[in-house]
Amino acid sequence: MVFTLGLVVAEVFGGILGRSVALLNDAVHNLSDVPALGISYLAMRWAERPADSEKTYGYHRAGTLAAFTNAFVLVLLSLWLGYEAVQRFRSPVEVIEEWMIWTSVAALAVNGGITLALVRGRGDLNLRSILIHNFGDALSNIAIIIGAIVIGRTGAHWIDPLLGLAIGLLVLWSSIGILRESSHILLEGRPHDLQVEEVARAILTVEGIQEVHDVHLWSLGGGHNALSLHARVPDMHLDECERLLAAIKELASKRFHIEHTTVQLERAGLPAQSGYVMPEPAKK
Numbered sequence: 001m002v003f004t005l006g007l008v009v010a011e012v013f014g015g016i017l018g019r020s021v022a023l024l025n026d027a028v029h030n031l032s033d034v035p036a037l038g039i040s041y042l043a044m045r046w047a048e049r050p051a052d053s054e055k056t057y058g059y060h061r062a063g064t065l066a067a068f069t070n071a072f073v074l075v076l077l078s079l080w081l082g083y084e085a086v087q088r089f090r091s092p093v094e095v096i097e098e099w100m101i102w103t104s105v106a107a108l109a110v111n112g113g114i115t116l117a118l119v120r121g122r123g124d125l126n127l128r129s130i131l132i133h134n135f136g137d138a139l140s141n142i143a144i145i146i147g148a149i150v151i152g153r154t155g156a157h158w159i160d161p162l163l164g165l166a167i168g169l170l171v172l173w174s175s176i177g178i179l180r181e182s183s184h185i186l187l188e189g190r191p192h193d194l195q196v197e198e199v200a201r202a203i204l205t206v207e208g209i210q211e212v213h214d215v216h217l218w219s220l221g222g223g224h225n226a227l228s229l230h231a232r233v234p235d236m237h238l239d240e241c242e243r244l245l246a247a248i249k250e251l252a253s254k255r256f257h258i259e260h261t262t263v264q265l266e267r268a269g270l271p272a273q274s275g276y277v278m279p280e281p282a283k284k
Contacts, residue, residue, distance in 0.1 A: 018099025081168030
């Protein structure tokens with residue numbers, strides 16, 4: 001965060017002295033990294049905390065909530081950046097290319113370093129939101145450097161607000177994807193790599209299971225998935241019920257990497273109470 005704050009100060013001075021809206025927009029963009037990095041760091045620490053009497057599933061969604069918050073802020077920020085760029089199209093300002101180039105070179109070194117450091121953690125949604133954010137920063141720095149060179153050779157000062165608008169659109173595009181995925185998890189949507197029918201049919205292969213229904217799949221965040229279902233079985237001893245429960249949980253864990261499975265056993269032959277039977281009673 002110290003490097004990011006230093007980068008923001010440098011880009012603000014560079015943008016003011018160089019009269020570049022692209023640099024100022026990028027400075028505001030980088031300023032949003034400070035709370036984003038702070039929230040994400042706290043979220044990763046919270047996600048490591050064990051479950052307790054109030055957060056019975058643990059704190060795995062802390063990172064997802066941080067990603068959602070960061071993405072929402074960036075969507076608003078990108079709209080503001082777009083508005084400022086349009087205003088500069090209407091009232092062009094002559095920029096100083098040298099300030100644009102050297103400030104962007106320094107910014108590229110910082111953003112590029114952060115991006116490379118986060119590549120290994122791109123599987124985590126929270127870290128991926130920061131990775132995409134900093135990767136977009138690095139691309140915008142490269143674009144500003146190229147734009148400044150073109151402005152210096154052609155005098156086309158409209159390139160500066162065009163770059164500002166492009167940066168805003170890049171932030172908007174990347175943020176909407178994170179916003180969509182994080183909201184899907186917060187709304188307890190089905191993990192994208194799991195199919196309800198596939199899981200149900202697999203559970204029907206467990207000996208003794210005659211029917212499966214009320215199947216629910218959701219993500220706790222951070223790659224931790226959960227499953228709940230009702231399974232109908234014939235009359236049997238309690239020891240046999242325990243064996244079935246263990247077999248279902250083992251199958252869910254080994255085949256689908258589901259860490260938390262809740263099963264309600266019901267006696268077979270009762271009339272169906274659920275309108276969602278998956279996929280059909282097994283033929284014995």
